[in-house]
Amino acid sequence: MKGYEITRELRERRTGNDQFIKWWRKENDFLDYDLIDRFTTNFRDSEEIYGFDLLDTEEMWNEVKKICGNRVTRITRDGSDYLSWQPPRPGKQRQECLFTPQSLINIFDAETKGNPVDS
Template identity: 50%
Template sequence: MKGREIAASVREHATADHRFVKWWRKEEDFLDYDLIDRFLEHTTKDEEIGGLQLLTMNEMRDEVKRVGGTRVKFIHEASGDKIEWVHQAKEGGMRTHVCAYTPEALLTIFDVETHGNPVDS
């Protein structure tokens, strides 16, 4: 699948619920997740990938929960949904971070938890 086909496929199949793309190289030796808009912005017309899958917030939440385990909690409050994430702080020790339940926050947590390598997670 080349760049133009990728963009056309995403635009054709994405619904308002889809916020993420899971994609892999044709050699199936690399897997990555990204926000749909950022993925399309960085895809070149000559780029070739093996395939992709569109994901909703709920599907990405499940991926984050899978890699983060008990360190990630999803909280429903009257003021809005939030994510509570316990992770290693740069200065050592554990840190609890509470943030809004957004696509960007989910992807950031996923990337940190997988160390940028979702295949080994």
């Protein structure tokens, strides 16, 4: 699938809840997650992928929990959801941020160092 095909298929398949894309190459040697909007901005028409799935915020939250384990929790305070996350590097302070798609991808990218592999 080339960039223009992906863009067309995204327009056809994306619902209002879909915020993330999980995509892989034909060789199945690479798997990545991204915000759909960031993916479409950065993906070039000449690039090729084999397939993708769309994820909503709850599905991505489940992926983040799998990667982080008990170092990330979701808490509700004053009617809003927050993430409390302990970065994996020693000496780093626990961080708290709003539960948003951007926060989820930031934590996911930090945890995987931008290079996730489907295990």
